[in-house]
Amino acid sequence: MGxxxxxxxxxxxxxxxxxxxxxxTKAKISAVFVxxxxxxxxxxxxxxxSDIIDRAGMTDAASWSVPMIMFSMxxxxxxxxxxxxxxxxxxxxxxxxxxxxxxxxxxxxxGKATVLASIPVINGALPATTxxxxxxxxxxxxxxxxxxxxxxxxxxxxxxxxxxVKLAEKYDKYYGTNVCIFLxxxxxxxxYKLSEIIHVNYSIVCLVIxxxxxxxxxxxxxxxxxxxxxxxxxMVVFAAVIPSLASISLTDLISLIVPVVAMFAVSIVAVFIxxxxxxxxxxxxxxxxxxxxxxxxxxxxxxTYLISNxxxxxxxxxxxxxxxxxxxxxxxxxxxGLACLVSVxxxxxxxxxx
Numbered sequence: 574m575g576x577x578x579x580x581x582x583x584x585x586x587x588x589x590x591x592x593x594x595x596x597x598t599k600a601k602i603s604a605v606f607v608x609x610x611x612x613x614x615x616x617x618x619x620x621x622x623s624d625i626i627d628r629a630g631m632t633d634a635a636s637w638s639v640p641m642i643m644f645s646m647x648x649x650x651x652x653x654x655x656x657x658x659x660x661x662x663x664x665x666x667x668x669x670x671x672x673x674x675x676x677x678x679x680x681x682x683x684g685k686a687t688v689l690a691s692i693p694v695i696n697g698a699l700p701a702t703t704x705x706x707x708x709x710x711x712x713x714x715x716x717x718x719x720x721x722x723x724x725x726x727x728x729x730x731x732x733x734x735x736x737x738v739k740l741a742e743k744y745d746k747y748y749g750t751n752v753c754i755f756l757x758x759x760x761x762x763x764x765y766k767l768s769e770i771i772h773v774n775y776s777i778v779c780l781v782i783x784x785x786x787x788x789x790x791x792x793x794x795x796x797x798x799x800x801x802x803x804x805x806x807x808m809v810v811f812a813a814v815i816p817s818l819a820s821i822s823l824t825d826l827i828s829l830i831v832p833v834v835a836m837f838a839v840s841i842v843a844v845f846i847x848x849x850x851x852x853x854x855x856x857x858x859x860x861x862x863x864x865x866x867x868x869x870x871x872x873x874x875x876x877t878y879l880i881s882n883x884x885x886x887x888x889x890x891x892x893x894x895x896x897x898x899x900x901x902x903x904x905x906x907x908x909x910g911l912a913c914l915v916s917v918x919x920x921x922x923x924x925x926x927x
Contacts (some may be wrong), residue, residue: 581629583621584815587611588808605811609818616819617826623819626812635813640761642810643776645797647783650911658908661866664857665912668844668867671853675843676836683832691832695840695871740790748793753800756792837871844868862905869909877910 591608615621680688764779786792797803844867847853854863869877881903889895
């Protein structure tokens, strides 16, 4: 028990350092990037054991947390907002399509497995990262898995069926921490078992179930946040990616530089062509805004929310200016980030192709 607590503490220290640097730099340096880099350096230099996640007792938790976080993400989706911001959603999807179309040109140079494992990650950050990392590790593609691992004012929803929507609100006081955790685990289980029956990736099924039961009012929105467990589950899901880094040698690390740079360079070119040269920008009516929404895929939600909040606060000089910027920028970047959760579908399709 003592050793497990020790290694668990070490893992949390590295996560904490990432958060600290992100806060000090106002997110100009990503906490995810810092944490992954720290783990990578310590693995390569043999300072920490390659099985630190297992020694910390987090291996099983990392597995069951993935369907839970996908269900929770489904409870965050606002269908009404997606309908109102359909131009933003379509623009974000065009950006994803551009990457899917253009990045495969790198297959002759860096390999099919690496490209297929990386495309969903570029499309949508952590959820797709976890899916593709696990798929690559299961196929024995440790280097591809490591490359994946090293990567990424809501409107009130109105409905005519008031009785359904008000269920979770009417009995809000009964949705305490344990109830929220139970509901999340239960529906994650349902999604997992259903995925085995219909042969669709469990992450996709859990996400869809989350959207449905929230729309029906059975569970509250953002259920893990309400259950005060969101931060912990996010950390555990993130930990699922860490073991893939342990297999990287210094030689592998050097060999990853070119593929990673190449994929992101091609992705930037793909979005630029779609939003600046081709008429894709006309959907949303602004080339700069279209370009920004197209890049939501490389961050995903909730990172797009955090960044839009930071940008508006940094640029706006008065409360009025910040409020105005928030009203113009945040809805589009938040919806763009949420729209990029479609990357889970991309990951579900590409995982079996590895």
